[in-house]
Amino acid sequence: MSEREYDSQYIKGVKRLKYVPRTAAALARMQTRAVPCVFKDNLLDPNTTSFIEKHVDKIIEDIKASKSIQKEERKKKPVISIQERIQNKADEYAGEIEYQLDCYIDNPENKFDVFKYLTEEQVSAPVAVKVGDNFFNLERELEETIAGTCPQLKEAYSFLSKKGLKDYHKYVCDIRTDCDKYATGKKGQKRTRRKKVYSASEQTKKLNYNITDTEYHLTSLNPELIVGAMQLWTFNTKTKEITKFVAEDRMGLGVKGTTIQKFNNLSAMKKIGNKTEYFLDRIQSGGKIVLSKVLDEINTKSSKPTGRINEHTILLRTE
Known part of the structure; x- marks a missing residue:
């Protein structure tokens, strides 16, 4: 089929078919290998060619049919939601x-540990x-049976004594409590994503x-000295x-991209007048008292x- 330039989907599809006519396949192979018996007067026997083409057409129809069936099956396949799976x-x-x-009703001594069961099953x-x-x-x-508001329920649970009914109710409540306790504990085990x-x-590579x-x-x-510093000038x-x-907390300043982060409202910016070099010198060489007043x-x-921070910014000092 590849030599006859059939579509690749049909060439691949042949391998998936359950049945392929062997006689037609054998004759086609003989033609490709130029076996003399399938030739007539040094030309391909038209009867043989017609026979092969007839079966190839049938194969193509089968491939198309199987594909349409597969598509329908995919469409029909029900999609189960996560909530349905959980339920x-x-x-x-x-x-x-x-x-x-049911075992408990037969024998009240036979209490089932729901919490243990859920733990063992890794629910x-x-x-x-x-x-x-x-x-x-x-x-x-x-609860309604104990309250006695429904005659039908009262009759349904008449085989239990008043104490037995209350014990049964408590047992059911404990089941729900154990489920909630287990779920809460399981949620607590979930690792929180660390920043x-x-x-x-x-932090400073793009500064x-x-x-x-x-x-x-x-x-x-x-x-790099900016990161964690309490002050930056x-x-x-x-x-x-x-x-x-000025850093907003004891963790100090941070840098993201070209921006200083984690500074508080005490931070300020001022233009220097004529005494530029004087103030720059005080900032660079002055102590903490000088810095607090400058x-x-x-x-x-x-x-x-x-x-x-931009290309005109000089990083003067950190504290």
């Missing part, structure tokens, strides 16, 4: 517990909740800043702005920083 599983486990309830939390829900109606039914901790080098400024003779510090050589970043010494309006 089906819960019904299986509830069936075992119902059997144990998931959602399924365990549904297992307990299966006994909700029975619990309400027994990935990025190292200082990872765009000015390494050296020849006008003010300034060199930026290692940006920067200077924008283009706008002549001094910025003080922004107040600059007689310009204060503004809140955005945290953005």
Whole structure:
């Protein structure tokens, strides 16, 4: 079929058919190998060719038919939702517990440990909740029977004494309680996803800043020192702005991309006037007392920083 340039889907489809006419297949093979008996006057015998083509057409029809059947079967196949799967599983486990309830009625000493059963079966939390829900109606039914509001229920449970009925009700309540306890514990075992901790080098690898400024003779510090620092002082050589970043908590400052993060409302930004070099020197060489006062010494309006660092920003100092 490949030599006759049939579609690849039919070439592959032949292998999946349950039946292929062997005579036609053998003759086709003989033709491809130029066996003399299938030739007439050095030409392909038309009768043989017609016979082969007839069966090939039939094979193609069979392949098409099988594909359409497969498509229909796929469409007909029911899709079971997750909730249905959970309920089906819960019904299986509830069936075992119902059997144990029957055993309890026959012999009240035969109490079934539902919590242990769920643990041994490694039941998931959602399924365990549904297992307990299966006994909700029975619990309400027994409550109504104890209250004596329904004559039919009273008659149905007449084989139990008043104490026996209350014990049975408590047993059913315990089943639901055990299911809820198990589900709660199972949920608690679920590992919470930890937030990935990025190292200082990872946080600052995309930070765009000015390494050296020849006008003010300034060199930026290692940006990795920003991560975890309680304070960061920067200077924008283009706008002549001094910025003080103060960490919002003891974890210190952080960096994401080209932005300083985790700074609080005490952070401020001010433009320096004529005494640029004087204030830069005080920031770089001054102690903590000097740093606490230096922004107040600059007689310009204060503004809140955005945290953005650019190619004009010198990283002056960290604390």
